[in-house]
Amino acid sequence: MRIGVNGGTFDPIHFGHLRPALEVLESLALDEMRFIPACQPVHRGTPSVAASHRVRMVELAIAPQPRFVLDRREIDRGGPSYMVETLESVKRDFPTAELVLMMGADAIAAFTRWHRWQDILKLANIVVTRRPGAENRLPDALALYRQNWHFEKVGDPPLHFDAPAGKIGFLPVTQLDISATAIRARLAAGRSVRYLTPETVVEYIDTHQLYRKETHAG
Numbered sequence: 730m731r732i733g734v735n736g737g738t739f740d741p742i743h744f745g746h747l748r749p750a751l752e753v754l755e756s757l758a759l760d761e762m763r764f765i766p767a768c769q770p771v772h773r774g775t776p777s778v779a780a781s782h783r784v785r786m787v788e789l790a791i792a793p794q795p796r797f798v799l800d801r802r803e804i805d806r807g808g809p810s811y812m813v814e815t816l817e818s819v820k821r822d823f824p825t826a827e828l829v830l831m832m833g834a835d836a837i838a839a840f841t842r843w844h845r846w847q848d849i850l851k852l853a854n855i856v857v858t859r860r861p862g863a864e865n866r867l868p869d870a871l872a873l874y875r876q877n878w879h880f881e882k883v884g885d886p887p888l889h890f891d892a893p894a895g896k897i898g899f900l901p902v903t904q905l906d907i908s909a910t911a912i913r914a915r916l917a918a919g920r921s922v923r924y925l926t927p928e929t930v931v932e933y934i935d936t937h938q939l940y941r942k943e944t945h946a947g
């Protein structure tokens with residue numbers, strides 16, 4: 730079994746998370762892609778809305794896609810959301826599974842500042858997806874991880890890693906210049922975010938009046 734791990738603050742989830750996740754799932758022939766909302770993301774501020782809202786929006790967004798799975802383990806664990814602990818926990822639940830951690834080019838550029846990052850490479854392979862605005866940060870990461878580099882472009886799916894962990898692959902996915910920061914800014918300005926995120930998420934945000942004021946944090 731091959732399991733994709735897609736961690737994020739998801740504040741809120743948007744098509745820039747969803748489309749690359751589907752392309753990774755298909756390109757690597759994963760059995761499932763687990764969306765794991767962070768409880769307390771490290772290396773950034775507190776999320777703008779409560780974890781319960783972020784979780785529900787992920788659930789709504791992934792509902793149409795059968796192999797997308799909501800994974801609540803970071804929320805249930807509480808405290809700082811260190812990815813190494815999350816991967817250890819997934820590995821305990823699925824001891825024989827190969828884990829593929831996906832992250833955008835912006836995230837891999839900061840990877841060596843992650844908690845116990847060397848241990849992450851013992852637990853999983855990493856697939857890096859290109860992200861608009863992060864292009865000039867990728868070469869640094871490329872140089873840094875050359876010893877672990879595995880594939881750099883798409884062949885005919887399924888791509889596969891030749892080891893169960895420790896490899897970093899690069900997948901050029903469809904480019905969507907969408908960020909949660911820009912979505913929050915639009916909402917704060919009273920503008921629409923339709924077509925940036927699934928309609929169910931737009932409706933949830935409207936119903937709960939999220940991101941309009943600062944009273945939703947918690």
Ligand SMILES: Nc1ncnc2c1ncn2[C@@H]1O[C@H](COP(=O)(O)OP(=O)(O)OP(=O)(O)O)[C@@H](O)[C@H]1O
Binds near residue numbers: 738835836
């Ligand atoms: N538009 C996008 N294209 C490709 N990858 C993305 C995109 N947006 C987010 N990601 C990736 O998804 C993961 C989780 O990102 P996150 O939840 O922080 O979203 P974000 O839009 O970057 O949020 P924020 O603007 O609040 O920082 C990261 O690995 C990030 O690189």
Ligand SMILES: O=C(O)c1ccc[n+]([C@@H]2O[C@H](COP(=O)([O-])O)[C@@H](O)[C@H]2O)c1
Binds near residue numbers: 770771810811812836
């Ligand atoms: O484990 C760490 O030290 C670590 C440091 C920074 C980010 N992460 C994880 O990377 C994912 C994307 O983070 P972010 O801040 O871009 O939402 C999310 O799952 C975070 O928990 C993890």
